[in-house]
Amino acid sequence: NADGLLxxxxxxxxxxxxxxxxxxxxxxxxTALLDILNGLRNPDTGTFEFGQTITTSxxxxxxxxxxxxxxxxxxxLRQYASxxxxxxxxxxxxxxxxxxxxxxxxxxxxxxxxxxxxxxxSKMMLAEGNLLMLxxxxxxxxxxxxxALNNSLKDFKGTVLFTSHDHEFTGTVADRIxxxxxxxxxxxxxxxxxxxxxxxxxxxxxxxxx
Numbered sequence: 001n002a003d004g005l006l007x008x009x010x011x012x013x014x015x016x017x018x019x020x021x022x023x024x025x026x027x028x029x030x031t032a033l034l035d036i037l038n039g040l041r042n043p044d045t046g047t048f049e050f051g052q053t054i055t056t057s058x059x060x061x062x063x064x065x066x067x068x069x070x071x072x073x074x075x076x077l078r079q080y081a082s083x084x085x086x087x088x089x090x091x092x093x094x095x096x097x098x099x100x101x102x103x104x105x106x107x108x109x110x111x112x113x114x115x116x117x118x119x120x121x122s123k124m125m126l127a128e129g130n131l132l133m134l135x136x137x138x139x140x141x142x143x144x145x146x147x148a149l150n151n152s153l154k155d156f157k158g159t160v161l162f163t164s165h166d167h168e169f170t171g172t173v174a175d176r177i178x179x180x181x182x183x184x185x186x187x188x189x190x191x192x193x194x195x196x197x198x199x200x201x202x203x204x205x206x207x208x209x210x
Contacts, residue, residue, distance in 0.1 A: 006032050007180035010046075012187055014131075019153070019160045021174035021192060027136075029180040030163040031061055034135050037161070050131070057129030061136045063120050067108045073099060073119060076108045080123050093122045098148055113140035121149060130158035138166040167192070 006029040014020065022030045035041045037048060038058045050056065069076070078090045094104050097118040111119065117140050124132060132153075138146050146169055153160055153173050164170050171192040179186040188195055 005182040007182060007185060010178075010180065010185045012178060012185075014159055014161070016130075016159055017157065018176055019174050020162070020176045020178055021170045022161065022163045022178050022180060024163075024180040026180075027163075031135055033180065034058065034133050034161070034163075035060070037133060054131050055127070055129040056131045056133060057124045057127040059120055059124055059132075059134040059137050061139070063116065066120065066123075067111065067116055070107045070109045072105045072107055074104050076119065077122055077126060080126055090126070093126045094119075096125055096148070096152065097122045098145055114142060114145065117141055118145055125152070132156065132158065132160045132162075134160070134162040134164075136164055137162065138164045138169050 006026060007024065010033070012020075022033060024030050032041065036043050038056065038060075040060075067076075071079075073094055074087055074090055077094060078085070078087070081090055091104055099115075099118065099122070106115070108119070117137065121137060124134075137149060141149065146166060150169055150172055153162075160173065162170075162173070174192050175189070177186075177188045177190060177192060177195040179188075188198070190198070
């Protein structure tokens, strides 16, 4: 990275069902990690490996390139489905992300930011991956959509790696926190609220020691 080191000394194993929130003072660090894990950029050093039964699905924070056509949403999503899936099947995944009735016939090039996010999340669900990676999925979403996504991820039986600026979303989904820093990485098996509480205690101790 031209602006300096984003993170180093990151080593972690993922167990089925882990819901890991990655956090960093520099948001570019988490995006870089998720892009590396999805083959979109190369790490300076190091390797990673997925298990043989893992199927990944990625929600990138920048996804405008997926919406350069003018298909309606059913046709847009159907292009990511196998040939044997019909319109009813595809519409079901749009429905999970709160597209109902005539909304599914909107053109993909006139969508709002929030609607594009909901389409991308529908695409992820359709892919039926067992390892989901999400970079700021709550951006542009209203409360109803965040709640729908939140419930879907809490019920999801697979593994989730994600980052989000939404405190409540992170707090209710994550059961493990990995913090990326240029000086090393912290891996804590705890909820986001427990992590914040431990950070508060640590900061208080440091302040008292000064």
